[in-house]
Amino acid sequence: MAINHILLVEDDPDIQVVARMSLKMSGIAKITVLNNGEECLAKVGEIHPDLILLDVMMPKMDGYETCKRLKADPTTQGIPVIFLTAKAQQFEIVQGLKLGAAGYLIKPFNPSTLHDEILSVLSQKASG
Amino acid sequence: MTKDMKPAQAISTQLKEADILHSLASAIAVVSSGNELVYCNDTFIHWFDVPRELFIGHSVSDLIDSVRSRFLPPEAAHECLRGDGDSVATREFTVRHGDHALSLRQDSSAWRDSSGRMLGHIFAFHDITREKAIDRMKTEFISVASHELRTPMTSIKGSIDLVLSGFAGQIGTETQELLEIAHKSCDRLIRLINDILDLAKIEAGQIKLTKVKLDLRDPVERSIRGVKSYGDQVGVKIVMVAPDDLPDIEVDKDRIEQVVTNLLSNAIKFSPEGGLIQVRLTVEDGSIYCRVVDQGCGIAEQDVDKVFGKFQQVGDSPRKGGTGLGLAIAQALVQEHGGKIWVESKLDEGSQFVFRLPLPEAH
Numbered sequence: 001m002a003i004n005h006i007l008l009v010e011d012d013p014d015i016q017v018v019a020r021m022s023l024k025m026s027g028i029a030k031i032t033v034l035n036n037g038e039e040c041l042a043k044v045g046e047i048h049p050d051l052i053l054l055d056v057m058m059p060k061m062d063g064y065e066t067c068k069r070l071k072a073d074p075t076t077q078g079i080p081v082i083f084l085t086a087k088a089q090q091f092e093i094v095q096g097l098k099l100g101a102a103g104y105l106i107k108p109f110n111p112s113t114l115h116d117e118i119l120s121v122l123s124q125k126a127s128g
Numbered sequence: 129m130t131k132d133m134k135p136a137q138a139i140s141t142q143l144k145e146a147d148i149l150h151s152l153a154s155a156i157a158v159v160s161s162g163n164e165l166v167y168c169n170d171t172f173i174h175w176f177d178v179p180r181e182l183f184i185g186h187s188v189s190d191l192i193d194s195v196r197s198r199f200l201p202p203e204a205a206h207e208c209l210r211g212d213g214d215s216v217a218t219r220e221f222t223v224r225h226g227d228h229a230l231s232l233r234q235d236s237s238a239w240r241d242s243s244g245r246m247l248g249h250i251f252a253f254h255d256i257t258r259e260k261a262i263d264r265m266k267t268e269f270i271s272v273a274s275h276e277l278r279t280p281m282t283s284i285k286g287s288i289d290l291v292l293s294g295f296a297g298q299i300g301t302e303t304q305e306l307l308e309i310a311h312k313s314c315d316r317l318i319r320l321i322n323d324i325l326d327l328a329k330i331e332a333g334q335i336k337l338t339k340v341k342l343d344l345r346d347p348v349e350r351s352i353r354g355v356k357s358y359g360d361q362v363g364v365k366i367v368m369v370a371p372d373d374l375p376d377i378e379v380d381k382d383r384i385e386q387v388v389t390n391l392l393s394n395a396i397k398f399s400p401e402g403g404l405i406q407v408r409l410t411v412e413d414g415s416i417y418c419r420v421v422d423q424g425c426g427i428a429e430q431d432v433d434k435v436f437g438k439f440q441q442v443g444d445s446p447r448k449g450g451t452g453l454g455l456a457i458a459q460a461l462v463q464e465h466g467g468k469i470w471v472e473s474k475l476d477e478g479s480q481f482v483f484r485l486p487l488p489e490a491h
Binding site for chain 2: 012014015017018019021022024025057086087088089090092106107108109110111
């Protein structure tokens with residue numbers, strides 16, 4: 001499955017580099033990186049990503065709130081969201097999925113798991 | 129006071145039980161079988177801010193109706209002053225009291241006369257506001273610690289993964305060897321972080337077991353599959369022995385798998401090359417017993433009590449690794465299931481880690 005464009009929303013510059021390279025290694029053609037939820041909501045309309053990788057703890061607007069707003073907006077609710085976060089407690093995972101996320105990956109992640117999760121979410125979307 | 133009476137005796141004769149009950153820091157209420165409020169002490173009146181004379185001898189539902197809006201949420205009020213037949217029951221509520229919220233624990237028990245006839249229920253309310261605040265702080269600490277430790281680990285491990293994959297260019301054999309050491313140490317550190325946070329959660333009472341009825345062989349087989357590659361690496365074989373008619377038991381599947389995995393990882397660590405580990409499941413005295421039997425070096429008698437301690441390394445292992453918390457976590461999780469875990473061992477003869485989980489009582 002060809003994945004054209006992934007939007008990564010992450011505030012940590014080191015993780016931005018590692019995640020971007022991991023995605024590039026997986027053969028993803030285009031990766032856009034934004035620093036927080038506010039930037040994501042402001043720019044998602046012009047970016048039209050196939051999928052959003054969303055951190056949770058970020059300045060200005062956290063990932064939970066961002067996901068909630070993405071899912072409430074008819075123009076963005078169809079874009080699958082995968083949380084990519086260090087929040088690893090059961091209730092945090094449940095909270096993320098309840099907000100409409102299609103996946104939840106806990107940091108530290110490895111590149112192949114990230115790729116597999118993206119593929120799985122996008123193929124679910126294609127078949128559903 | 130009479131001439132021969134000691135001061136304490138004099139005080140004792142003057143005490144009235146009602147005074148004692150009114151002076152209690154906990155609130156007390158007594159409800160008859162006919163659902164009427166028979167008694168409440170001063171603390172109850174103070175916390176719920178209700179005039180005693182309006183409600184004594186009247187239906188509890190009138191009282192609950194008048195205080196419903198104080199409960200957070202109001203629907204929780206219907207659980208207040210509700211007895212559970214003969215059972216001793218505990219419930220928790222949050223009620224508004226002045227300008228702050230009061231967390232209360234309600235313990236109820238049956239009220240009987242001397243002939244054993246049930247007269248109603250006795251309720252004791254305890255202020256647990258402070259305990260609740262401490263619990264919230266613990267939850268917050270675990271969440272923040274988890275995030276703060278995992279974030280730098282993500283960059284370290286991710287960078288090593290990428291360099292090892294050759295993505296950043298070809299690397300020499302020695303560089304690869306050094307990076308593989310760093311990679312392994314990263315994985316160990318991540319396991320340690322997970323174990324520390326897991327144990328902190330269990331100790332803070334924040335583990336919620338999701339129990340389902342299942343065949344205990346399922347989580348055991350999953351654990352065996354999970355550690356198989358570690359066993360293969362060091363030439364240790366694992367087999368399970370279980371009766372065909374093993375009854376189902378209600379447990380948290382993932383947590384029991386974690387217990388067995390921890391016991392197996394420990395057994396592999398101490399097994400000689402070519403060794404055999406047996407996982408034996410049996411039914412004895414209304415419980416299912418799970419025994420993990422190894423052919424390792426065994427544990428000296430004086431060290432047996434230490435094995436479930438945190439960061440305790442007992443005996444000589446031919447292999448390094450592990451976080452030092454696996455057995456402590458296994459113990460905590462078995463206890464959380466109402467079970468018991470222990471070790472039977474003789475030096476140079478191997479060890480047998482046993483846990484038992486109670487089966488539901490047959491009716």
